[in-house]
Amino acid sequence: MFITSQWVDGNCFVASNATGHTVVMDGSATAGEKRGASPMELLLMGIAGCSSIDVVSIAQKQRQDVVDCKARVEAVRAETVPKVFTEIHIHFTVVGRNLSEEAVGKAVSLSADKYCSASIMLGQAAKVTHSFEVVEA
Template structure:
């Protein structure tokens, strides 16, 4: 797996993934950024959310559950001093579907957390991780 990150100007960077997609990142205005993209540290949480949501949807669909939506709200805390690593990450899943049971969603979240989501498993090495979920009909 490869990614290339190129400095564009100021404190803006463009990343090109190995699959050919581009992402713009920019620093905060107080650091000279122009707010043209997410902060690089935010991208770590974006990757975490995408990785685990992908797993949850995939697991539910593979189990023939009628899932129609999945959202992950992530709230992360960082250490107060450098390096400001993540210390506590809370993930809250809102999963929608027709006839979805709490047990099925819990199983999918647990499997993602414990077995499939590489990002979640890596973050758990350095931060306290909390997972919660709710199921909505529809």
């Protein structure tokens, strides 16, 4: 696996993966100047995507009729440089038909404890917690 990052101008960069998919990153502090997510926001997007893929996949393997899954990630950063994440909380809203709270909870736990590489890796540096709610479709 590899990516490249190419400077555009200012604090703006475009990252590309080996298959040509791109993401615009911008570290500008002023909202009007930002043309993309910050690198730290992209880390949180990665943990949201990685864990959500697991939750949906595991729930479906448990024969759960999932129709939507939303992950909201909130994080706290250290006040001094390096401003690493110290706490990360992921809340899943899983929507489906006749979902079992137990099955969804198991999917969240398996993702957190066994399968989500991003969550487990960031958990080495920050306290990562999870919660969920089930909503009937």
